[in-house]
Amino acid sequence: MDSFLRPLAAASMIVAGALASTAPASAQQAPIKIGIPTSVQLQVGRDTQNAAKLAIEEINAKGGLLGRKLEMVVADETENPEQGIAAIKKLTADDKVNVLIGGYTSGVTLAQLPHISNAKTIYIGVGAASPAITAKVKTDYENYKYIFRAFPINAAHQARALVDFINGKLKGEMGLKKIAIVGENAKWVQDLVPILKKGATDGGTDVTLAEFFDTSTSDFSPLFAKVKNSGAQYLIVVLSHASSDIFVKQWHDAQVPIPIGGIDVKSQDADFFTRVSGKANAETVGMFAIRAPLTPKTIPFWDEFVKRFGTAPVYTGIGAYDAVYVYADAVKRANSIEPDAVIKELEKTDHVGIAGKLVFDEVHDVKTGPGLQNLLFVQWQKDGARVVVWPKEAATGPMIAPPWMSN
Structure with a gap:
């Protein structure tokens, strides 16, 4: 190189270096x-x-967030504990995610907990309801401080909401004093039913039958016969993994002379009424949100979700949306993605979400109560309309009887 060109080349390298050093941080940092x-x-x-x-x-x-983009990485945990553990290992060890948001089956989530703890990765549950999931936060905080539940309210809280429905709506308003309880044989239901049975009994309602059934059950006629023979005036159902479609179709086709309602997770699906050819008419379903002004965010979120994805969201969608924002807010306040710093900020969460205000208790479980997240009882009615029938202050219409009991 000629001697008079060397200074120009050196100057060019200095300018290039200066430009690189002033490039936006977001262009240099990996996504969260x-x-x-x-x-x-x-x-x-x-x-x-x-x-x-x-x-x-x-x-x-x-x-x-902090000048970095967010990126989503998905792993299928199925409904099997072994696959659930594999999904956590993939996300934490292979994909090196900064936070985990998801879950559905309580048994799977419980199996995943030690692996989440070992990975020292924050987990915000939005699907599984067993109180046992967050219980270890109290007994072994240092190892399980990473565990939070943003949605749904836990099974014990759901049981208390069901007790209120039984004693307030069924007994108090409708004069029904005898109920049967049937639930699938799953961890979250085992947690819920004893609380439900005691609460109903203490409130003066006679529980004529309380029985679990296998999640693979395909013929419910013997169970319906037991319920009918027990003298129950209303059947409380608690199921998520069993086939709601089969259960409701068989109830309708047999014209069981007993109304049904409770917690039926798959009956929360927006297409459930159509899926069972309208046979869900008069089933009452516990839901955590519906298109109603529960908070200023509910209807805008609902309408945007339907516009984007063609269907109304089930409860895990509501929880996942809120959980992403709750995590993002905590990261902003911490000005860091370091888990211990974010955990301290998550514990201070006071977030207006889709179903109500989201606040964590001392075991990182989402709180319930006035202004917070609660269970609504929504009845399928004619042409697939969904009507809130309880609590009284949230009701949008009257509760109806099954068509074959209406006369």
């Missing part, structure tokens, strides 16, 4: 990864992904 372990083959899993995607896109459109 949101790991989504869920049952991807189910509606709860699809809605978890879609709602998380919606929240992530909204945050990224506003500049991301």
